[in-house]
Amino acid sequence: MSQIAFYILSFLSVVSALLVIFSKKPVHSVLYLVFCFFTIAGHYVLLNAQFLAAVHIIVYAGAIMVLFLFVVMLLNLNADIEPHKDNVLKVSAVVAGGCLMLIMTSVMKTADTMPIIDSTNQIGVVKNLGLALYQTYMLPFELLSVLLLSAMVGSVLIAKKEDIENLPQ
Amino acid sequence: MILLNSTPADYLPIVMMFVVAMGFVVTTIFFTHKLGPKRDSKIKLDVFECGIESVDNARLPFNIKYFLVAILFVLFDVEVIFMYPWAVNFKDMGWFGFVEMLVFLGTLLVGFYYIIKKGALKWQ
Amino acid sequence: MNTLANNIPINYYLILSGILFCIGVMGVLMRRNAIIILMCIELMLNAVNLLLAAFSVMHNDAGGQVMVFFIMAVAAAEVAVGLSILVLIYRNVKSVDINILNRLKW
Numbered sequence A: 001m002s003q004i005a006f007y008i009l010s011f012l013s014v015v016s017a018l019l020v021i022f023s024k025k026p027v028h029s030v031l032y033l034v035f036c037f038f039t040i041a042g043h044y045v046l047l048n049a050q051f052l053a054a055v056h057i058i059v060y061a062g063a064i065m066v067l068f069l070f071v072v073m074l075l076n077l078n079a080d081i082e083p084h085k086d087n088v089l090k091v092s093a094v095v096a097g098g099c100l101m102l103i104m105t106s107v108m109k110t111a112d113t114m115p116i117i118d119s120t121n122q123i124g125v126v127k128n129l130g131l132a133l134y135q136t137y138m139l140p141f142e143l144l145s146v147l148l149l150s151a152m153v154g155s156v157l158i159a160k161k162e163d164i165e166n167l168p169q
Numbered sequence B: 001m002i003l004l005n006s007t008p009a010d011y012l013p014i015v016m017m018f019v020v021a022m023g024f025v026v027t028t029i030f031f032t033h034k035l036g037p038k039r040d041s042k043i044k045l046d047v048f049e050c051g052i053e054s055v056d057n058a059r060l061p062f063n064i065k066y067f068l069v070a071i072l073f074v075l076f077d078v079e080v081i082f083m084y085p086w087a088v089n090f091k092d093m094g095w096f097g098f099v100e101m102l103v104f105l106g107t108l109l110v111g112f113y114y115i116i117k118k119g120a121l122k123w124q
Numbered sequence C: 001m002n003t004l005a006n007n008i009p010i011n012y013y014l015i016l017s018g019i020l021f022c023i024g025v026m027g028v029l030m031r032r033n034a035i036i037i038l039m040c041i042e043l044m045l046n047a048v049n050l051l052l053a054a055f056s057v058m059h060n061d062a063g064g065q066v067m068v069f070f071i072m073a074v075a076a077a078e079v080a081v082g083l084s085i086l087v088l089i090y091r092n093v094k095s096v097d098i099n100i101l102n103r104l105k106w
Helices: A003-023 A024-045 A050-074 A087-110 A126-138 A140-160 B008-034 B063-082 B083-088 B090-118 C010-030 C034-058 C063-093
Strands: none
Touching: A003 A024, A003 B090, A003 C010, A003 C034, A024 A050, A050 A126, A050 B008, A050 B063, A050 B083, A050 C034, A050 C063, A087 C010, A126 A140, A126 B083, A126 B090, A140 B090, A140 C034, A140 C063, B008 C010, B008 C063, B063 B083, B063 B090, B063 C010, B063 C063, C034 C063
């Protein structure tokens, strides 16, 4: 049962990921990526990491992809901006990526098959995750606030248009 | 505690809900397009805009102001996400967790103060 | 109750993550729209996230899932700053094609 669910979800995520990179219009790419993120959230549910699945949908599909969609609309990119295709570049990129994929999958296939401990373990629930986050990983958590602060300041500094009339002389 | 014992099987109803919702939308759209008679004319397919002829593309570049609000929304969204596990463990961690979260929020409040001072949320 | 018990080998997750990561790499190499390239980076981050979560469940250790949280926050910060830079570039050169952006000053 869970194997079937895994196969369906994997197929959907790989296909939507391929559609992301091969679709012409940026808006379509964004929507396919949102779908891909939903299937990855399904994988998290299958791993019994439910809180992670919820957060994944909220942060990625709900916030980050909306921002991407927003920028695509803002920059008015619904027209194709890549008019003259460089086919050599495209083919070489596919070949390079395919070689990497071949190597990775062949290496990982030879690894010992270790079944995942079945999903009755409860580390994915909010309570256990919170305990690990706020006790074991306290310092990275606090440093994360500094990262978010710097991102905030940086993006405001970059994106805000200075109004020249109101500057103090 | 229901929260402490859950398996992926508990999420089957949600999957069913997704399937039913998607299926409903797809079948309705499909059958209305199939069953309804098609009488297309130029006026009928026109974009209705209060009787006035529509002029431009719908995807106009809009104000950059919205963009800053969207960016700041993403950052504060991530911040709020980190409060869920904290709230669930609030009693277990006592004062330690409280102070920890105060430091976290204090650092982000500095950013908020900067945003307000910079006037990034001012609409003019 | 136990019909959905997870008995998927870790290799499957390894291969799936590898494929998703490679698709991301392919996109970064192939596309010239800078926004799509940022999206492909998100895809690669997600492949890594999935693998971290799988290993975290396998070893029964919450550390992996906590790392996924941190990666999500880093991705949000990266996207915020990256997209602001892109908008600024677009305002200056009216394009987000990386072939036009291959010089540091103009």
